[in-house]
Amino acid sequence: MTDLIKLTAAEIAAKIASGEVTAVQVTEAHLARIEAVDEKVHAFLHVDREGALAQAREVDAKRERGEKLGPLAGVPLALKDIFTTKGIPTTVGSKILEGWIPPYDATLTRKLKEADVVILGKTNMDEFAMGSSTENSAYGPTGNPWDLTKIPGGSGGGSSAALASYEAPLAIGTDTGGSIRQPAAVTGTVGVKPTYGAVSRYGMVAFSSSLDQGGPCARTVLDAALLHEAIAGHDPLDSTSIDAPVPPVVEAARNGDVKGMRVGVVKQFRGEGYQAGVLQRFDESVELLKELGAEVVEVDCPSFDLALAAYYLIAPSECSSNLARFDAMRYGLRVGDDGTKSAEEVTALTREAGFGDEVKRRVILGTYALSSGYYDAYYGSAQKVRTLITRDFEKAFGEGGVDVLISPTTPTTAFPIGERADDPMAMYLADLCTIPTNLAGNAAMSLPCGLAPEDGMPVGLQIIAPAMADDRLYRVGAAVEAAFNARWGHPLLEEAPSL
């Protein structure tokens, strides 16, 4: 039974479909694993034991009735606590939503249920997805299963840790500046930020609307593709959702190949601040791609140097407005409602008590950046940088003739919990390589490319594709994954210490 937790999602689905195991057995195995290790890992904020088992029973019943099962039917999943789940708490890692039970399902939640995916529970995250370590969660940090004293990345550290600790074979993340990819990189898992608009944002609590994008997290490229296919697609409830067919990601993941592809190495993503072991593994990845038949060229994206600055104006600006609704009037925390205070005072006291430091920092920053007299200099300039970054990508993929770009996912491996907690700038640098993709709206993946020799922690390789060409990530990713697994003799995660 313990073997069930080591299976990939594709394998689990096949075994359930063939009747080799039941969905209930699979779910129980994962619930038992959570029971056994989550006290240490703290990947979950809420485990929906009954709901998960009910979903699993439904899958088994469907199978018994001879109904056709979907490609992920009965596969357990860890859902980032940023997606609304009807009847199940949704906190976004914040005290301000403690106890809130949403009356509606996010479109993504609905799609998962329709695909008969078994939702185990909600995973920990940096409050409102603001952070790169999950230390900003109001409910305590999550440990990296490779080394519980280190961060699992963020903001989706709960989802990445759930995968790396075998608590779930699939997870959902959201990526505003790297919150899927950086956690994947530092936990030795796979994470994909789809093209902006590929996955509906309806029911995904907003941090920065123009950057936020939900996406799949898994232990293998194929599993990520299967999940990608299940959650992507046009949603009339999200105006920014893409009204076009989902790229053939599963087909690409089953046919990994880089022969004849032109792969661009982003010149800007190395140098000061990059850990030697990270660069070493990245360089090996470049060599591997060449061996696999890709042509590798260096690509200059000069505007990427401005990405972090632009991001830290746009994201806080949007969040200052998005988070205004948390005013104690309709839902969530309410502080100071003793009959003597005005609505305004209750709102102020609630926000003071309910938001953590990083959220307050960004709300203040964004409020300032949008102020009259500063708007043009800050928000306006940042939007111009965004255009320049988009042009750098267009140039690389256009006249540069590059099929995908690659870089390290994040400059360092997982750092110790507490190390950067009081140094926001150091924390922000973790997203240096991932942010340009959010600003431009195109797609990117992180997948494991080895362990850094100096600390034995996982290193992530980032693959970046043009918008709407998400399938390219999977085609390249699957080829790289297969080659590395062949070289290592097993998936990287098998080297992780057992919990």
Place this chain on the structure above:
Amino acid sequence: MTTIDLVSYEDALASYDPVMGLEVHVELGTRTKMFCGCSTELGAEPNSQTCPTCLGLPGSLPVVNAIGVESAVKIGLALHCEIAEWCRFARKNYFYPDMPKNFQTSQYDEPIAFNGYLDVQLEDGEIFRVEIERAHMEEDTGKSLHVGGATGRIHGASHSLLDYNRAGIPLIEIVTKPIEGAGERAPEVAKAYVAELRELIKALGVSEARMEQGQMRCDVNLSLRPNGTEKFGTRSETKNVNSLRSVERAARFEIQRHAAVLSSGGTIVQETRHFHEEDGSTTAGRIKDNAEDYRYFPEPDLVPVAPSREWVEELRKGLPELPRVRRNRLREEWGVSEHDMQSILNAGAVDLIVATIDAGADAASARKWWMGELARRANEAGTDLAALEITPEQVARVCALVAEGSLNDKLARQVIEGVLAGEGDPDAVVAGRGLAVVSDEGALGTAVDEAIAANAGIADKIRSGKVAAAGALVGAVMKATRGQADAARVRELILEKLGVEG
């Protein structure tokens, strides 16, 4: 409330020149809200017409109501505006408990319609052109009900109740350019503009624009400058002036108040003002200095609105005749005075009369019944003409029955009474009540003979040339026929039988 010694209106105008800006909010009559599928029906249980989006629940997203955009374009076109080829929504950020997201989804520097005008007709027939700055789309807020205070305002209240049914109802905000040169007629221009705009909105069919229900709300911005100067003075913003009469009164009051402050050496504070229906005064609201900062930025949850030129032209072709043009045309067709036309308009009878004429009645008869008997009955019942239980087709039928001589006016009034009482169509009432005019010449002749015989003295007077005395005999015949005779015909018969020329 501090009392202000107002300057008389005449004195105010002798020294100062008023400049106005009018901001009108129109609630569109779309079936659903601007950014979600909730109903816009008025009068529902509080918070029964809400969903995650219009409650601003975490994770919810807006989707633009296409009919809302279409209505905005129609309004823009009718106001002779340019229609943006590409425009975005913007967030207007400020905190208020009845605003679910604590930002209003509105438009800022990219309104859907801009640079237009509306010609309004003043009471003496003069046309005054009001220039339009912009018309933009936005959403309404919820409603706060402040409980426990004396005034219904938040001051002194013990708590407040929030109703979000109105939150997200589509609004079009129409902003004029500064209205200059109206002089002493500024209040009249303000009223005429709002009246004309209301007619326009109704004619477009985009809203019922009922001011008393808050479907159309007006802010009157006003400043004075010394006569002969160019620079605008500091303005006050009188909010939510919600009837035509109030618009005129508010403008007038503010002119007098500003003049009083300015002529006594004081300065006008840039502030909002509350208008009071009881006495037509305004009182200070909140100070609006330029520090007020809504931190507008483009709404990232919505895609830009890009009305295609073909579509805009299609909508332009489909625009109805402008109310002022139509009114003037009808006035000429019906041959009535400006004053009478104004009365017809005020009574809400224009469309009813048009429909009655369309159903076959002549203009004079249609107007006579709607503005006479029916107006009286509506007045008695305290309802609008349109709310009476009689259709223009039924009124037209009454007109036809009178025209063919089957009914006289007195009988026609009884028929109308019957229709209003639910006795059916005019013909059914005529049959049911036995109201047809006695047109049988034989029966009528007998009745006339009897009347002459019974009133020999009067008959002699008539024979001797006192034709006016015939009225008494007509009355006798009418009495005998219980009013069902055609009085004119009776008179003819009497004179005929007595050998007198009528």
